[in-house]
Amino acid sequence: METPRKSLVAIGTAFILSAAVVAGCGGSDKPDYCDKVDTLQDSITTLTSVKVEAGVLDNVRSDLETVQSDAEAAVDAARSDFPDETSNLEDSIDTASDSINDLPESPSASDIAVVALNVSAIANAAKSFEEATSSACD
Numbered sequence: 001m002e003t004p005r006k007s008l009v010a011i012g013t014a015f016i017l018s019a020a021v022v023a024g025c026g027g028s029d030k031p032d033y034c035d036k037v038d039t040l041q042d043s044i045t046t047l048t049s050v051k052v053e054a055g056v057l058d059n060v061r062s063d064l065e066t067v068q069s070d071a072e073a074a075v076d077a078a079r080s081d082f083p084d085e086t087s088n089l090e091d092s093i094d095t096a097s098d099s100i101n102d103l104p105e106s107p108s109a110s111d112i113a114v115v116a117l118n119v120s121a122i123a124n125a126a127k128s129f130e131e132a133t134s135s136a137c138d
Helices: 004-025 033-048 054-078 083-101 109-137
Strands: none
Touching: 033 054, 033 109, 054 083, 054 109, 083 109
16 A cells, blocks of 8 residues: 555656656747748738739838848748748749839839739738648648
8 A cells, every 4th residue: 555655756756757748848849930931921911901002102112121021031941941932932022022113103003003913922922831831830
């Protein structure tokens, strides 16, 4: 028959071992790029929430700069694991940036439509990138 003291020691030991196992499993085992992808998604949401039209092009430029910065961080962290997705994202951002930078002072409706399509392409590339990383980040 066990003494109460031996039972307490056994329970205490089991508790400590359980805590050690939980601590070993705790923490973030997510890759470094997960937070960066989340930040990128937030900046993409800001960029795509603006209706692209002549009067807001400065806002679109500014939002695109934020997306470029956030994408650079996410791409640098994830490029080796997701080369196709990161390349597509970079290409879409470069294309949108070029289309905004090439706008005349008084852009036509078709000029603005091209920018809007390119912003949409960024959103699609970012979504594909986010979906590709989701299994490691969820």
